[in-house]
Amino acid sequence: MILAADIGGTNIRAAIVTSDGTITDEMRSRIDLGDRNSSENDLIERISHFFAKIIQGHDNITAVGVGFPGFFIGNSGVLVSSPNLPNLHHVHFAEKLSEHLKIPVKIQNDALCAAIGEHRFGAGSGISNLLHITLGTGVGGGLILNNTPHTGESGMAMEFGHLRVVHNDFARQCGCGGKGCLEAYASATAIKSLYSEATGERLGAREIQKLAHNDDQGALQLFENAGHYLGMSIAEAVKLLDVHTITISGGLTGAWSLFHPTVIESLNENLIPPLKGKINVLKSTLNDNAGLLGAAALTHFSD
Amino acid sequence: MILAADIGGTNIRAAIVTSDGTITDEMRSRIDLGDRNSSENDLIERISHFFAKIIQGHDNITAVGVGFPGFFIGNSGVLVSSPNLPNLHHVHFAEKLSEHLKIPVKIQNDALCAAIGEHRFGAGSGISNLLHITLGTGVGGGLILNNTPHTGESGMAMEFGHLRVVHNDFARQCGCGGKGCLEAYASATAIKSLYSEATGERLGAREIQKLAHNDDQGALQLFENAGHYLGMSIAEAVKLLDVHTITISGGLTGAWSLFHPTVIESLNENLIPPLKGKINVLKSTLNDNAGLLGAAALTHFSD
Numbered sequence: 075m076i077l078a079a080d081i082g083g084t085n086i087r088a089a090i091v092t093s094d095g096t097i098t099d100e101m102r103s104r105i106d107l108g109d110r111n112s113s114e115n116d117l118i119e120r121i122s123h124f125f126a127k128i129i130q131g132h133d134n135i136t137a138v139g140v141g142f143p144g145f146f147i148g149n150s151g152v153l154v155s156s157p158n159l160p161n162l163h164h165v166h167f168a169e170k171l172s173e174h175l176k177i178p179v180k181i182q183n184d185a186l187c188a189a190i191g192e193h194r195f196g197a198g199s200g201i202s203n204l205l206h207i208t209l210g211t212g213v214g215g216g217l218i219l220n221n222t223p224h225t226g227e228s229g230m231a232m233e234f235g236h237l238r239v240v241h242n243d244f245a246r247q248c249g250c251g252g253k254g255c256l257e258a259y260a261s262a263t264a265i266k267s268l269y270s271e272a273t274g275e276r277l278g279a280r281e282i283q284k285l286a287h288n289d290d291q292g293a294l295q296l297f298e299n300a301g302h303y304l305g306m307s308i309a310e311a312v313k314l315l316d317v318h319t320i321t322i323s324g325g326l327t328g329a330w331s332l333f334h335p336t337v338i339e340s341l342n343e344n345l346i347p348p349l350k351g352k353i354n355v356l357k358s359t360l361n362d363n364a365g366l367l368g369a370a371a372l373t374h375f376s377d
Numbered sequence: 378m379i380l381a382a383d384i385g386g387t388n389i390r391a392a393i394v395t396s397d398g399t400i401t402d403e404m405r406s407r408i409d410l411g412d413r414n415s416s417e418n419d420l421i422e423r424i425s426h427f428f429a430k431i432i433q434g435h436d437n438i439t440a441v442g443v444g445f446p447g448f449f450i451g452n453s454g455v456l457v458s459s460p461n462l463p464n465l466h467h468v469h470f471a472e473k474l475s476e477h478l479k480i481p482v483k484i485q486n487d488a489l490c491a492a493i494g495e496h497r498f499g500a501g502s503g504i505s506n507l508l509h510i511t512l513g514t515g516v517g518g519g520l521i522l523n524n525t526p527h528t529g530e531s532g533m534a535m536e537f538g539h540l541r542v543v544h545n546d547f548a549r550q551c552g553c554g555g556k557g558c559l560e561a562y563a564s565a566t567a568i569k570s571l572y573s574e575a576t577g578e579r580l581g582a583r584e585i586q587k588l589a590h591n592d593d594q595g596a597l598q599l600f601e602n603a604g605h606y607l608g609m610s611i612a613e614a615v616k617l618l619d620v621h622t623i624t625i626s627g628g629l630t631g632a633w634s635l636f637h638p639t640v641i642e643s644l645n646e647n648l649i650p651p652l653k654g655k656i657n658v659l660k661s662t663l664n665d666n667a668g669l670l671g672a673a674a675l676t677h678f679s680d
Contacts, residue, residue, distance in 0.1 A: 145651070155651060203530055217617075219522065226619020227506055228651070233616040236649050238609075241544055250649050306541070311617055313536040314520075316529020346539050346553050348448070348458060348531070 077128055077138045078370035080184060081105065083158055083211070086124060089363075090132055091370035095195035097363060101128060114165050122174035129175060138171065138179040139369040141187030145229035151181045154229050157250075180372035184208075184365055185232065186223055189216025191368030192321045196360040203317045205308070206364070207234055210324035212249070213257040216368075217315070235261065237310060239303040256307045260300035262325055268296050283329045294332060301333030305340030312345060312353055323358035323365075330357050380431055380441045381673035383487060384408065386461055386514075389427060392666075393435055394673035398498035400666060404431060417468050425477035432478060441474065441482040442672035444490030448532035454484045457532050460553075483675035487511075487668055488535065489526055492519025494671030495624045499663040506620045508611075509667070510537055513627035515552070516560040519671075520618070538564065540613060542606040559610045563603035565628055571599050586632045597635060604636030608643030615648060615656055626661035626668075633660050 075098075079088040084106060090099040103124045106112075121140075129135050144156030151168020172179040182190075189198075189206035198204040204218040215234030217224040224231050235257035236250050245254030246264070258264050262279035270276045272292055277285075286293035308320055326333075334355065342350045358364050378401075382391040387409060393402040406427045409415075432438050447459030454471020475482040485493075492501075492509035501507040505524050511517040516538030520527040527534050538560035539553050548557030549567070561567050565582035573579045575595055580588075589596035611623055629636075637658065645653045661667050 215617075219527065224522065224618070227621045228619055228655075230649070230652060231617065231619040233619075233649050236616050237613055238647060252647070252649065310540055310613055313539050314518075314534065314614055314617060315527070316531055316534040316536075318530045344541060344555070346533070346536050346555065349533060352531075 075132065075134045075136065076370040076373050077125060077132070077135045078140075078366050079125070079138070080141045080187070080365040080369060081121070082143065082184075086121065087366060088124070088128060089366050089370075090128075090135070091367065093374075095191075095367050095370070097366070099132070112159070114162055117159070117162070118165075118167070118170045118174070122171055125171070125175055129177070135177065137177055137373040138175060139187075139372040140168075140171070140179065140181040141184040141365045141369040142167070142181055143184050146182055146225065147229055148225050149180070149182070149223075151179070153181075178373065180369075182223070182369070182372050183216070183225070183229060185214030185234075186216035186225065187366075187368035187372065188214070188323050188364040189218055189232075189321075189368065190223055190371050191360060191364040191366065192323060192358055193218045193221075193368075194371045195367050196323075196358055196364060197321045197356040198319060201319045203315075203319065205232075205234075205311055205315065205317045205320045207304075207308075207320065207322045208324040208365075209260065209262075209304075209322055209326035211262050213261045217317075219315075219317075234307065234311070237307040239306050256303055259303045260326075265296050265300065265326070269293065279325065280328065283326075283332070286329060286332050297329045297332035298336045300326070301336030302340045304333065305337040305342075306344055308337065308353070308355065309341050309344030312341075312349060316349075318353055320353065320355045321358055322355065323360060323362075325362075327357050378435065378437045378439065379673040379676050380428060380435070380438045381443075381669045382428070382441070383444045383490070383668040383672060384424070384446065385487075386446065389424065390669065391428070391431060392669050392673075393431075393438070394670065396677075398494075398670050398673070400669070402435070415462070417465055420462070420465070421468075421470070421473045421477065425474050428474070428478055432480070438480065440480055440676040441478060442490075442675040443471075443474070443482065443484040444487040444668045444672040445470070445484055446487050449485055449528065450532055451528050452483070452485070452526075454482070456484075481676065483672075485526075485672070485675055486519070486528070486532060488517030488537075489519035489528065490669075490671035490675065491517070491626050491667040492521055492535075492624075492671065493526055493674050494663060494667040494669065495626060495661055496521045496524075496671075497674045498670050499626075499661055499667060500624045500659040501622060504622045506618075506622070508535075508614055508618065508620045508623045510607075510611075510623065510625045511627040511668075512563065512565075512607075512625055512629035514565050516564050520620075522618075522620075537610065537614070540610040542609050559606055562606045563629070568599050568603065568629070572596065582628065583631065586629075586635070589632060589635050600632045600635035601639045603629070604639030605643045607636065608640040608645075609647055611640065611656070611658065612644050612647030615644075615652060619652070621656055623656065623658045624661055625658065626663060626665075628665075630660050
């Protein structure tokens with residue numbers, strides 16, 4: 075049995091996972107990665123304390139796999155940096171957790187974990203080359219080439235949400251400091267901001283999805299627009315990588331039927347002729363579990 | 378000794394290359410790939426006839442490596458299609474040439490050959506992950522990941538010239554059928570068209586380069602603009618792949634000092650903060666020989 079965990083900005087989701095990808099038990103704990111002053115030791119201790127309690131309660135856990143919002147060097151488990159925790163640099167994360175827990179620990183970027191999960195257990199299983207996109211609070215991505223996760227030279231491959239989709243003077247500001255990034259149009263955060271700017275009402279992304287499903291034209295337009303920019307970005311990635319299968323997970327996939335048609339339309343509009351119509355864009359079959367299952371699958375990779 | 382060849386739209390350039398990348402002898406022959414009615418057999422016979430004569434004159438040639446403007450399945454030497462020769466499909470190119478010549482033949486996409494050459498013998502040697510761009514009549518690209526050429530699922534990876542850089546109503550028409558592609562701004566063909574549209578004068582790209590080097594502001598602007606769009610496109614590729622070294626070969630590199638500053642400026646403007654200033658954009662050290670040397674290096678890969 076593997077203890078898998080998905081660490082987000084505000085909480086840790088953990089689960090016991092069997093080697094065939096079945097989740098048998100699930101727990102959550104609050105954690106505040108938003109506390110920019112928390113030290114490396116604080117963080118490692120808080121996380122290992124939570125894990126240790128779970129391991130004590132389950133005597134058949136042989137390894138821990140973790141998805142974390144940060145950049146890691148290859149499969150080394152060394153965190154280069156994290157947008158959430160600017161004072162952490164070159165933390166030997168896997169090694170330190172493993173010292174505390176006395177069992178092997180693997181850790182990798184959260185969006186790459188989602189790609190690994192989808193590739194191993196979900197809509198991308200049996201596909202050698204896969205581009206996986208996470209559409210949630212932000213927009214992330216993970217790339218599998220020849221059945222191997224591609225991390226990039228500094229663990230920053232597939233910063234998919236920061237592809238630029240708007241180049242004019244009205245380009246929206248993105249959290250990364252840039253302008254016109256996909257994430258500024260196609261994330262839950264963006265949908266919420268755009269809705270509130272247009273209507274003056276502050277609603278959650280799920281409520282806006284509901285309105286759009288009920289034919290609210292303003293809400294619908296936001297998802298169609300998000301799909302349009304998403305399709306443009308997928309086209310750019312396909313022209314570079316010639317990957318034919320794209321999978322998408324994350325909270326916004328609840329609005330799949332609202333944005334998938336515009337994704338396909340703008341994707342094909344922007345591809346070179348021999349690739350038009352050849353690219354499959356599939357909804358995750360793992361619901362919220364792509365990242366968690368990918369974290370579990372990390373423990374099967376050798377170093 | 379390897380017989381290496383670079384087959385372009387209008388001529389074949391061939392050379393005898395030693396295993397350390399030294400070119401000892403060079404020949405050219407005209408070939409018209411522009412003849413859209415030429416059959417598969419015609420083409421194979423014309424090419425093998427030219428190669429056979431060279432092989433007869435050099436008794437130490439052990440293999441042939443070829444760069445060709447088309448898309449190939451992996452390293453199989455099977456041509457899927459070629460923009461120049463629309464009536465060719467699924468040609469067992471390497472196998473057929475090898476049958477005629479009675480020695481092993483390898484064949485691969487021309488821009489990927491340039492990447493392989495640059496990686497093996499040029500500015501990218503010693504670098505595991507390399508994005509190579511060819512700036513000539515068109516704009517092409519080749520990608521090396523973990524010291525291995527990345528061909529993509531249908532041999533179409535790194536259609537770098539067809540990344541979209543202009544999204545407004547004034548976007549230029551590209552030869553691919555799309556609009557606003559990098560190639561429509563940063564190729565020799567584009568520079569010639571843009572110059573002629575602005576001045577009414579029809580000059581060659583080399584002459585326009587000369588004018589720009591002599592401070593002709595109109596000509597200079599064209600290269601600066603090309604650099605701007607090139608930097609934007611490199612940024613998109615870096616955000617997806619986290620590759621830190623970019624090399625550029627091809628005729629337009631004669632204008633390197635004119636466009637390199639704007640490449641770097643727009644590259645850094647479009648990167649996410651942790652990657653700004655970390656990307657090296659290097660001029661090929663192989664002059665016109667990147668593709669030829671890459672074709673020679675093909676013969677060292679196993680199937």
